[in-house]
Amino acid sequence: MNAPLSINAAPPRPVLVETAASRPPAAAAQPAPAPATAKQTVVPLPAPQRYRPSRAVAIAYDVAAAVVPPLVVLALMLLVWQLATSGPDATLPSPLKIWADSSDLITQPFFVNGPQDIGLGWRVLTSLERVAYGFGLAAIAGIVLGAFVGQSVWAMRGLDPIFQVLRTVPPLAWLPISLAAFRDSGPSAVFVIFITAVWPVIINTAVGIRNIPQDYRNVAEVLRLNPIEYFWRIMIPSAAPYIFTGLRIGIGLSWLAIVAAEMLTGGVGIGFFIWDAWNSSRLSDIVVALIYIGVVGFVLDRLVALVGRIATRGTASA
Amino acid sequence: MSKPIAPQTSHPSGKPFLRLEAVCKTFRRGGSETEVLRDISLDIAEREFVSIIGHSGCGKSTMLNLVAGLTQVTTGAVLLENREVNEPGPERAVVFQNHSLLPWLTVYDNVRIAVDKVFGRTKSRAERDAWTLHNLDLVQMTHAKDKRPSEISGGMKQRVGIARALAMEPKVLLMDEPFGALDALTRAHLQETVMQIHARLGNTVIMITHDVDEAVLLSDRIVMMTNGPSARVGEVLDVPLTRPRNRLELVADAEYIRAREAVLKFLYERHRYVEAA
Numbered sequence: 370m371n372a373p374l375s376i377n378a379a380p381p382r383p384v385l386v387e388t389a390a391s392r393p394p395a396a397a398a399q400p401a402p403a404p405a406t407a408k409q410t411v412v413p414l415p416a417p418q419r420y421r422p423s424r425a426v427a428i429a430y431d432v433a434a435a436v437v438p439p440l441v442v443l444a445l446m447l448l449v450w451q452l453a454t455s456g457p458d459a460t461l462p463s464p465l466k467i468w469a470d471s472s473d474l475i476t477q478p479f480f481v482n483g484p485q486d487i488g489l490g491w492r493v494l495t496s497l498e499r500v501a502y503g504f505g506l507a508a509i510a511g512i513v514l515g516a517f518v519g520q521s522v523w524a525m526r527g528l529d530p531i532f533q534v535l536r537t538v539p540p541l542a543w544l545p546i547s548l549a550a551f552r553d554s555g556p557s558a559v560f561v562i563f564i565t566a567v568w569p570v571i572i573n574t575a576v577g578i579r580n581i582p583q584d585y586r587n588v589a590e591v592l593r594l595n596p597i598e599y600f601w602r603i604m605i606p607s608a609a610p611y612i613f614t615g616l617r618i619g620i621g622l623s624w625l626a627i628v629a630a631e632m633l634t635g636g637v638g639i640g641f642f643i644w645d646a647w648n649s650s651r652l653s654d655i656v657v658a659l660i661y662i663g664v665v666g667f668v669l670d671r672l673v674a675l676v677g678r679i680a681t682r683g684t685a686s687a
Numbered sequence: 688m689s690k691p692i693a694p695q696t697s698h699p700s701g702k703p704f705l706r707l708e709a710v711c712k713t714f715r716r717g718g719s720e721t722e723v724l725r726d727i728s729l730d731i732a733e734r735e736f737v738s739i740i741g742h743s744g745c746g747k748s749t750m751l752n753l754v755a756g757l758t759q760v761t762t763g764a765v766l767l768e769n770r771e772v773n774e775p776g777p778e779r780a781v782v783f784q785n786h787s788l789l790p791w792l793t794v795y796d797n798v799r800i801a802v803d804k805v806f807g808r809t810k811s812r813a814e815r816d817a818w819t820l821h822n823l824d825l826v827q828m829t830h831a832k833d834k835r836p837s838e839i840s841g842g843m844k845q846r847v848g849i850a851r852a853l854a855m856e857p858k859v860l861l862m863d864e865p866f867g868a869l870d871a872l873t874r875a876h877l878q879e880t881v882m883q884i885h886a887r888l889g890n891t892v893i894m895i896t897h898d899v900d901e902a903v904l905l906s907d908r909i910v911m912m913t914n915g916p917s918a919r920v921g922e923v924l925d926v927p928l929t930r931p932r933n934r935l936e937l938v939a940d941a942e943y944i945r946a947r948e949a950v951l952k953f954l955y956e957r958h959r960y961v962e963a964a
Contacts, residue, residue, distance in 0.1 A: 584787035587757055590775040592804045592855075602800065606791040682791075 462653045470653035489661050496627050496638040503562025504623045511567045515574025536568035540626035554634030565626040566619035577611025578604055613677030620673050624666045703730040705859055710763035712749055723749050725917040734889045738902040741912030742960040747895045751863050755781050777805045780852035782862040786844040788836040795832040798822055798851045805855045822854040842873035862894040903946045911953045924949050
């Protein structure tokens with residue numbers, strides 16, 4: 370805050386003046402008594418009357434500003450969709466038809482009526498379990514490999530071109546090899562997720578490690594940190610923003626890969642559900658499943674971003 | 688730690704403590720070679736405060752890095768207590784120009800990491816905690832021990848950098864333009880702190896600087912470097928001012944004025960900075 374500004378103060382002795390601007394808003398309504406030292410020299414001015422919304426109103430306004438626009442767009446989209454698919458020869462179901470066909474899937478995510486007749490919530494959880502294994506392995510392997518590639522020039526020269534080629538292979542192209550190797554659909558799906566998610570983690574970690582400032586390296590050298598201490602105390606915290614960027618891309622790719630992999634390997638995942646619904650012409654169910662997948666993917670992305678924000682506190686701002 | 692008070696004489700006598708013997712440093716990049724330092728020889732006594740001054744690009748920082756062990760000599764040798772220096776170590780602590788605090792650690796943890804590393808085997812947990820706080824107290828930073836580097840000012844960061852270096856109980860304290868990035872008032876304040884600490888602990892200090900007043904105020908000797916490439920030690924000036932020194936009293940001191948003039952003449956008459964074409 371600036372030094373108090375006195376307009377009418379006469380110079381003979383220093384006068385500490387509290388101006389309207391420096392007064393807390395609560396006291397602004399009634400004119401505050403002027404400080405004793407400034408009795409004759411300062412005329413207290415009325416504080417400018419400005420509308421200040423209360424805290425609750427301000428929060429409500431912020432929430433509305435974030436929520437209302439997407440809701441309006443969503444309503445418009447549903448309207449257009451309804452109009453476009455309500456003709457007699459429409460090939461896709463309209464929103465109202467989807468509600469009529471599949472409201473049980475939407476309103477009850479966790480029902481169990483039989484081995485293959487279960488709520489979409491259960492299916493999503495099954496898929497998430499596979500993603501957890503595959504992505505967890507990818508995160509660990511990716512960070513370790515990325516650290517290796519990032520801090521060794523020769524490892525980078527040797528491995529980077531190979532990584533760059535392998536990372537462009539689409540997830541599904543790994544599936545036959547993986548099925549041949551594991552001879553079981555469960556591990557194969559996990560492997561496909563792993564191999565899809567691991568590349569961005571490796572590459573981002575390597576870039577993060579390569580960008581560790583020379584200053585931190587010098588500090589580590591003067592302190593004589595051993596490689597393990599260096600890894601935990603310098604490398605990981607310093608590269609954390611890059612690592613979390615890689616993890617965030619990786620979790621997105623995992624979720625892309627799981628659906629594709631499950632379409633082919635079967636089981637009870639959300640991917641297989643879509644394939645099954647297509648084979649029995651339940652188009653409405655597919656649309657509901659798509660929405661589930663989208664929402665879960667969004668939540669996963671935000672979750673990793675949130676963990677990243679907490680973990681890199683302090684690092685990013687310095 | 689209870690070292691005796693540093694001697695008041697400006698010429699601490701005794702055997703050479705730190706010795707640079709005919710040190711040359713050549714950097715190779717691709718096919719080209721650049722000779723940065725040529726034939727540097729220098730003896731530094733224990734508890735001496737030596738400044739190295741010269742125009743930018745004269746290899747001052749390279750010289751400090753050689754003593755720190757962060758870079759290796761091409762020919763010649765750096766000897767500390769008759770042992771050759773060829774890798775970094777906590778007995779030659781460095782205060783870096785841009786503080787180099789780790790931003791993800793608090794002020795306390797930035798010092799503690801050094802204390803844990805150096806005294807992990809010899810001191811108990813409680814002793815290391817006390818020693819960390821003691822060093823933060825030396826630089827008057829105990830009040831901000833739980834803040835992160837991004838939350839404190841540049842001068843405070845540099846204080847923490849000094850505390851971290853002191854906490855290693857180094858034989859030699861190396862300071863690479865420690866106050867270069869600070870404003871004049873903060874710099875003066877930190878110079879006072881460094882003088883007090885030097886008087887109290889009697890460290891051997893090598894400080895790189897480009898500030899003539901700072902060099903004269905703090906040093907027992909000033910090493911003046913010729914312009915690079917192939918920089919050499921041009922002159923070594925003794926500063927026989929009694930300690931403790933007071934910057935206000937020194938302004939009119941004949942010895943201070945003479946030393947200041949000698950450094951200025953060296954830098955701006957005989958070895959004027961030539962702008963690289």
